[in-house]
Structure formats: C-alpha cells, structure tokens
Amino acid sequence: MADRLEFQGKLGWILEEAKEHANRIQKEEIERYFENDDLSDEQMELVYDYLLSQKVAVSGYERKHGRVYAAEEKESTLTQEEQTYLQNYERELQTRVGAEQGSFLPFLERVLEIAKELHDGSVFLGDLVQEGNVSLMLALKESGEEEKILNAVREGIEAFQEEQRDVHVRDRKMVEKVDELDGQIKKLKEEMGRKITLEELALYTDRSEEELRSVLKLAGEEVVDANEEG
Structure with missing residues (x-):
C-alpha cells in the first residue's frame, strides 16, 4: 500500500511539474524521478501512457510508431498564429509538389513533419520550418541518402531550438x-x-x-x- 501511495505521489508531482511548463515535461526528468524504483520498460510505458491521458507531452520519448502524443493532441499545443501558418504552409506545399519538378520537394513535407514533431512551444513553428529547410539544402549538397539528409534536418532544428532557449x-x-x-x-x-x-x-x-x-x-x-x- 505504501509503495502504491508513493508511486501515485510521484505521478502527482510530475503532473504538477508539467503544468508549470505548459503541460510538457522532459523524458529525462521522469527517468530521474523513477531511477530508484527499478521500473521495467513496460512499466515506464504505462507511466508515459498515463501522462498522455492527462494531456501531458513528454519531450524526447518515442514509440515505434512515433511520439507519445498523437498528432491531433500535438496540434492543440500550437498557438492560433501557428495553426494559421501551418494551414497556409501545407496548402502552399501541396501546390508546389503538384506543379513543380525537383528532387528536394518531397523532402519539404518531411521537414514540416520533423518541425511539428520537435515543436515544444519555445520557438515559433515557422522558424523551425525555415531552419529545417536551410539544413535540408545544406544536407542535399553533402549527401544523397535520405536517412542522412533527414538526420541533418533534425539536428539542425534541435540545435536552433537549443540556441533560442539559451537566448531566452x-x-x-x-x-x-x-x-x-x-x-x-x-x-x-x-x-x-x-x-x-x-x-x-x-x-x-x-x-x-x-x-x-x-x-x-x-x-x-x-x-x-x-x-x-x-
């Protein structure tokens, strides 16, 4: 009973901590808090699922099928300005991909996906997309392998986010x-x-x-x- 109450208390602490940061928390923080509990991977998965049910996004955690939060829940973290930007940008992408020829055009959609995945509210979504596109252009000059190109895009966006956090x-x-x-x-x-x-x-x-x-x-x-x- 005591262990159960202690575990519930830790979950409550995590929820309170997440509330102070716009319902977001880092995966590393959760791991540190449970580091002495010897939880299995399956048990930690249940912790993350519980946080998802409470509308908490866990930055840095991924399942095989993607992040712990669903796309529609991620959408809700966008500001009205970002939602408008996203709608306009997606419309523009569809037009360009349908009308133009170019090996890099399909990558633009992937850049947007990565930017939305990494978006945590600390930086405007459009700035992440722009930084991702710059990283894409540089990566295309260095490599033709899709995996390397997308990794470069992800690393570029993450580095930009970290830089902006330092500025803030x-x-x-x-x-x-x-x-x-x-x-x-x-x-x-x-x-x-x-x-x-x-x-x-x-x-x-x-x-x-x-x-x-x-x-x-x-x-x-x-x-x-x-x-x-x-």
Whole structure:
C-alpha cells in the first residue's frame, strides 16, 4: 500500500511539474524521478501512457510508431498564429509538389513533419520550418541518402531550438537584473533624498561600474557619473 501511495505521489508531482511548463515535461526528468524504483520498460510505458491521458507531452520519448502524443493532441499545443501558418504552409506545399519538378520537394513535407514533431512551444513553428529547410539544402549538397539528409534536418532544428532557449534564458536573466537594479536605485534615492552617483550605486550593489552602466541603459534609470558632477 505504501509503495502504491508513493508511486501515485510521484505521478502527482510530475503532473504538477508539467503544468508549470505548459503541460510538457522532459523524458529525462521522469527517468530521474523513477531511477530508484527499478521500473521495467513496460512499466515506464504505462507511466508515459498515463501522462498522455492527462494531456501531458513528454519531450524526447518515442514509440515505434512515433511520439507519445498523437498528432491531433500535438496540434492543440500550437498557438492560433501557428495553426494559421501551418494551414497556409501545407496548402502552399501541396501546390508546389503538384506543379513543380525537383528532387528536394518531397523532402519539404518531411521537414514540416520533423518541425511539428520537435515543436515544444519555445520557438515559433515557422522558424523551425525555415531552419529545417536551410539544413535540408545544406544536407542535399553533402549527401544523397535520405536517412542522412533527414538526420541533418533534425539536428539542425534541435540545435536552433537549443540556441533560442539559451537566448531566452539570457534575456530573462537580463530582465531580472534590470528589475532588481531598478528597485535598488529607487530605494537608495529615497534614503539619500537625491540622485545617486554611479560610484555610490556600485558600492551599494557590490557591482562594477562597467556592469552597472550596461544594465542602466536597459533600465532607463538616471544615475550621475562621478566624473560628470559639478
């Protein structure tokens, strides 16, 4: 009974964690959480099926027939803008494949499939498709083997996603820095009853003046440079 309750508790934790990330969770996170439970592959399959029934997408998990989530459920993770883009792009592809000749045209449909499969909401679907098409063109120059070409497309899209995630993380950290510094400046101004100097702010925040200058440009806060006083 205790083991059952513990297992249910872990599933509940995973659901809560997924909710905080738009109903998505990484396969590696789930594996880490159950790493001491000695679950068989079949048991882990049941865990993933349960998450699917709760509308949770497990990034990185694949069955023989594809991802753990069905295509229609994946569709629901698209924004309205992405759904419109997808409809227009698919219509354009059908027209091109039907009207033009070219060895690369059938690959465009495969690129779209891979982009939809890898889409996790962190990057606009259209950007993934464009990056996949660029990777496709480069791969076609290097190889004529379909498997190698599609692997190159997948790797290109995944690398682009990772790069964009890093950009988002840096942007978020910069916003946090700006907000934090803004609060510190306002507090120091209130305490001193006047504008503060960059040197005073550096002492107060234990940061270099050079770092503060770069953040202040984003914060839009006015701080007097000691060299400009007088």
